Amino acid sequence: xxxxxxxxxxxxxxxxxxxxxxxxxxxxxxxxxxxxxxxxxxxxxxxxxxxxxxxxxxxxxxxxxxxxxxxxxxxxxxxxxxxxxxxxxxxxxxxxxxxxxxxxxxxxxxxxxxxxxxxxxxxxxxxxxxxxxxxxxxxxxxxxxxxxxxxxxxxxxxxxxxxxxxxxxxxxxxxxxxxxxxxxxxxxxxxxxxxxxxxxxxxxxxxxxxxxxxxxxxxxxxxxxxxxxxxxxxxxxxxxxxxxxxxxxxxxxxxxxxxxxxxxxxxxxxxxxxxxxxxxxxxxxxxxxxxxxxxxxxxxxxxxxxxxxxxxxxxxxxxxxxxxxxxxxxxxxxxxxxxxxxxxxxxxxxxxxxxxxxxxxxxxxxxxxxxx
Numbered sequence: 001x002x003x004x005x006x007x008x009x010x011x012x013x014x015x016x017x018x019x020x021x022x023x024x025x026x027x028x029x030x031x032x033x034x035x036x037x038x039x040x041x042x043x044x045x046x047x048x049x050x051x052x053x054x055x056x057x058x059x060x061x062x063x064x065x066x067x068x069x070x071x072x073x074x075x076x077x078x079x080x081x082x083x084x085x086x087x088x089x090x091x092x093x094x095x096x097x098x099x100x101x102x103x104x105x106x107x108x109x110x111x112x113x114x115x116x117x118x119x120x121x122x123x124x125x126x127x128x129x130x131x132x133x134x135x136x137x138x139x140x141x142x143x144x145x146x147x148x149x150x151x152x153x154x155x156x157x158x159x160x161x162x163x164x165x166x167x168x169x170x171x172x173x174x175x176x177x178x179x180x181x182x183x184x185x186x187x188x189x190x191x192x193x194x195x196x197x198x199x200x201x202x203x204x205x206x207x208x209x210x211x212x213x214x215x216x217x218x219x220x221x222x223x224x225x226x227x228x229x230x231x232x233x234x235x236x237x238x239x240x241x242x243x244x245x246x247x248x249x250x251x252x253x254x255x256x257x258x259x260x261x262x263x264x265x266x267x268x269x270x271x272x273x274x275x276x277x278x279x280x281x282x283x284x285x286x287x288x289x290x291x292x293x294x295x296x297x298x299x300x301x302x303x304x305x306x307x308x309x310x311x312x313x314x315x316x317x318x319x320x321x322x323x324x325x326x327x328x329x330x331x332x333x334x335x336x337x338x339x340x341x342x343x344x345x346x347x348x349x350x351x352x353x354x355x356x357x358x359x360x361x362x363x364x365x366x367x368x369x370x371x372x
Contacts (some may be wrong), residue, residue, distance in 0.1 A: 174194070
């Protein structure tokens with residue numbers, strides 16, 4: 001509920017975005033980046049994600065063998081700056097993330113408050129609150145997408161950097177070349193075949209991915225933790241609907257930059273649809289969601305789209321973000337309830353020994369719940 005309230009605050013302020021000058025936009029964006037970072041830091045301890053990070057970084061060297069190297073280095077540095085205050089390090093991390101989003105929006109002339117509002121509703125719980133590493137990777141990938149047309153080498157460098165925060169982003173080294181395919185029919189066939197083969201390959205122990213130690217270990221963990229099943233629900237039904245709409249747009253759009261976005265979104269639909277087979281694979285689609293948030297926030301605040309186009313886009317946005325918001329709370333394993341309102345302000349000043357003992361107790365309780 002609290003995240004939803006924050007998102008409405010951001011969306012309301014976003015209504016006035018076009019009336020602000022660049023300096024005011026920059027100052028407001030940075031101020032609210034700090035505001036939402038403080039909020040998420042105090043709310044963060046309601047979830048389970050922090051237990052793993054806290055206990056791993058308490059054990060010297062354990063984080064570097066568990067998490068991706070760039071994340072381990074950055075968070076270790078933030079712990080050093082915060083004098084080993086874990087809560088302060090989390091705050092610094094969120095400030096970096098939301099400030100990068102702010103700078104991206106200012107640079108690319110999109111509505112920062114719409115962007116963050118959409119992000120909080122759709123992914124505020126299951127990504128921002130529970131996936132610190134991938135949150136940063138998604139932001140880096142957003143910058144990468146913007147460089148694809150004119151600075152392709154820089155784009156691929158950023159993809160590699162993103163993979164050092166979360167391994168899943170490495171797939172875009174193979175996905176982005178697909179959007180260069182000029183023939184639209186061939187693109188649809190090639191992208192469908194590639195996504196299907198990729199998902200099939202990660203189940204094969206002889207796959208190339210398993211020859212890479214760190215990635216292989218991660219895939220083994222996710223495969224063992226998730227049963228491979230295929231379920232048709234309302235999200236997969238929406239994937240089919242989005243795919244049909246995007247296919248129509250693909251064949252009726254002339255502007256090259258728009259076509260590139262549409263192709264990426266089509267691949268996102270394919271990935272999300274097939275993630276119903278392997279649930280953890282839905283995380284790959286989160287990178288494309290960030291590009292969706294950019295397109296949504298840009299066109300809803302620009303003069304490039306007509307009133308009818310904006311109304312149609314707004315309808316799609318509402319369905320898109322609300323469906324993902326609802327899906328989080330439909331999951332019985334979700335650590336956060338809709339009614340959760342607890343803030344852990346005391347964690348900023350609490351003695352580390354107390355926090356350590358509390359984390360161990362909560363971790364044991366979590367293990368008992370998962371393995372009764």
